[in-house]
Amino acid sequence: MSLIVQKYGGSSVANAELIKNVAKRVIEGYEAGNQMIVVVSAMGDTTDHLIELMGDITDDPDPREVDMLLTTGEQVSIALLTMAIHSLGYPAISLTGSQMKIKTNEKHNQAMITDIDTTRLKRELSENKIVIVAGFQGVNENQDFTTLGRGGSDTTTVAVAAAIKADRCEIYSDVDGVYTADPRLVKNASKLDYISYEEMLELANLGANVLHPRAVELANNYNLKLYIASSFNKTKGTIVRGDEKMEGKKNVVGVASDLGEIKITVERVPDEPGIAGKMFRSLADFGVNVDMIIQNLQRDELNDITFTINQEQEKLAVKVLEKIKRELRFNNYSIDRDVAKISIVGAGMQSTPGVAARMFTSLGENSINIGMITTSEIKISCLIKKEDANNAINVLHQEFKLDEINN
């Protein structure tokens, strides 16, 4: 008998038929003799519908009330999934974030889980019930409902699995595993059998939409193996786990392209100590997340500072730059929206010389110009033109033979 925590995403419970399908899958696990805890998201577009309703009322909603509104989404799906399990003749009970005592800090809309009191969860399990848990939501000390923000349901799942010391943690959605590249962009992309937390984290940060980075980090902290697979079929998925000692660690396990960034160049900033620091501090203070940064060679004691941000933060960034212009003594900045970030990820690259060179060379040979470069121990990213993104990702996928990766 294992204790299994499963998560089903919004598209997996988007309508009554799909909910019944999930019920059957959960029951299979229960029938096999396991204790089952199931975390569910809000049905399909429920959250969008609630946000639309809210938009008709106000442009500037109070975060506490947003959480009051949005937490109803998962509450509906846990009730319906529980009913579906009952109707197949199995015992089940639904629990909201507050009933599950998923305690969070006060930060509405992006709360952090501080603790999970598993008393009730254990009691329900001991009565042989399948426990259906609302993802994405918790409760603060004031008994107010909170939501965990992006990747919330994944985070709930991993946190519950860690708190209850689950034997298995399975994340089901409409994506059937982790691929070497987006299969819509690269025809012969391969599904990975295994991936390490670090690699998954990089890919998740690069927009691989299978698992939120927060959940990956949490799993890494608790060394909790995750199984990523589809709720729509029984195809084998991908296991996310700690690096195991083995020969032949892969250089590169994935290629990703991110078309959601823009590049801002702040021109002719005085070359004085602390100026760049001030600029990025101001951006951070206003919540602008900066990704890549380069500072060009100086001319006349003046620097060009270039950085990328998510395109959704363009207006905010401009506001900040206008605010600090005078203090930092620069006049101009330019915005380039025609950029794509192309990255390769692999835990093995840190011990394999020449990976970067292979990347740059193969892009160059295919006439793809590189604008900016950043590297981490297990990732190399290049900024290129948007129109080159599709070509670049295929070139790199082939260069690193990712279609053969599981062999």
Next chain:
Amino acid sequence: MSLIVQKYGGSSVANAELIKNVAKRVIEGYEAGNQMIVVVSAMGDTTDHLIELMGDITDDPDPREVDMLLTTGEQVSIALLTMAIHSLGYPAISLTGSQMKIKTNEKHNQAMITDIDTTRLKRELSENKIVIVAGFQGVNENQDFTTLGRGGSDTTTVAVAAAIKADRCEIYSDVDGVYTADPRLVKNASKLDYISYEEMLELANLGANVLHPRAVELANNYNLKLYIASSFNKTKGTIVRGDEKMEGKKNVVGVASDLGEIKITVERVPDEPGIAGKMFRSLADFGVNVDMIIQNLQRDELNDITFTINQEQEKLAVKVLEKIKRELRFNNYSIDRDVAKISIVGAGMQSTPGVAARMFTSLGENSINIGMITTSEIKISCLIKKEDANNAINVLHQEFKLDEINN
């Protein structure tokens, strides 16, 4: 400064525009220097939509999960109304049944309120916030969400007003007061300025859709005055209050017709002590609510027992009768669906001889046959044919000069 509890029904918050309208009305009260507590129902057809969703999953849902599902309805409306108040620049906070600590017994779908812990409510009021409360819902000792069943939001409102010792309790819906008869049926129906709890209770039980009998009883218990009016206009509504000592108490304050009952006649039941008791006990055990009852003259030591029930319970009643047929030694029963119950209500009739006679005479003079009669201290009901209902209600409205009642 008064402490006011207001309730807005589902049709009063059916969309964003209406929610904004309610926000304005609430703020008027707040601006006038009052402390405001506002109970809201689920938006318009939200509950129907949830029930439909549920119907796609199961025909026999677990009552606990039904409550888990349905309580989301009010949670959505309290969040949205609170946001609407914020957007007009006023402080407000929403509280669910569980956050309000509206404690109930365990009986899901038709829970009874056992206690309200007003600690948090008082704290929020002391911070000058308008408190928006989810109607219809509470929480049991297990921290599970419960719903109060029919008339739930009215009951929440009166219970909260009683617990917090409110100065005023106002019930707003799409009905602008209590009328002497349904204005759709009787052209010159008058709105009553005042009505007593007892009269309101009878009218509510007769289907006057302005206030649930449970809420009226609760208000009566706490001697809490209620003001019933429309949220769509500022027309003066009706005050429901205890009988005040005054001359000239009205004989009759209202006429109502109820087309929702059917008549069942159980034929030739042995005339033995306890037989009728057994029959009605069995019906009650299965949840069949019996309204009017008559037992006909005996023939050959056999009685005909006739009673009326809500038409929705026909199948259930038949099931019970089939079950007890043998034990009670009867063979036949007949069902008459072509019936209407017509009633007159008035606290003054108990001290005014001849009211019943006037009722029967005027019906007779208009060729309306009376099938069954029941009376209480403040009500007389007659069962007539459905086709006569409209005529009967107008005849009685005129007979008792209800168009002039406020004069």
